[in-house]
């Protein structure tokens with residue numbers, strides 16, 4: 486894995502850098518294979534993507550080539566205020582011309598287990614018909630870019646510290662019915678699927694995240710029971726986008742093990 490840490494003074498600086506980075510990857514992957522598969526988290530990430538919907542980025546991206554997936558999703562109707570799809574739609578998707586058929590929300594009205602199985606089945610179908618690439622190393626789908634947020638105690642997607650889903654090795658998508666972050670019923674990509682990605686951006690802003698960022702980038706990275714965020718390790722490149730609140734120390738002073 487190749488990794489980079491990009492730290493900026495403010496959250497607004499992170500938003501600008503993130504838009505440039507996504508724009509660059511969009512052009513690169515579309516030139517390479519004709520599409521750009523992007524996986525979105527919920528949380529503050531969607532707002533931090535806001536510059537993409539503005540000039541000059543919005544006019545320079547081939548939106549019709551984008552494919553949108555959800556790293557984790559709350560098992561609620563798509564118009565519920567807890568839905569990550571609704572969050573992404575209101576904050577980003579409705580502002581850019583991505584064809585509706587290229588957006589892959591969960592299927593409504595199923596149990597958490599059925600929702601996860603159905604999403605995994607759809608991903609496998611998209612791999613089989615070559616809409617998505619496969620990782621030759623793992624056999625899992627290989628997304629071009631995953632945009633990942635982190636909770637204050639180091640969770641990513643809906644993979645939480647003291648919950649077994651983080652250890653899943655076979656499934657592509659799993660479910661949780663007692664998420665410590667509400668709402669309790671969710672589905673989530675598993676680590677083997679996450680880590681098969683070409684590019685992962687860890688987008689973390691705000692002081693609540695500082696302790697977990699310090700652990701993730703610091704000398705405790707090989708602890709016996711690592712935080713979920715410490716298991717993010719893509720086949721391609723991991724790029725951290727941090728603001729000064731999330732990483733208030735001199736990064737050079739940390740013993741970075743990446």
Ligand SMILES: O=C(O)[C@H](O)[C@@H](O)[C@H](O)[C@H](O)COP(=O)(O)O
Pocket residue numbers: 526527528529530556557558559569633634635636637640641642643666
């Ligand atoms: O559905 C969710 O809750 C998310 O996908 C979750 O994994 C989120 O990305 C982190 O909790 C960070 O959230 P914030 O950016 O709001 O801190």
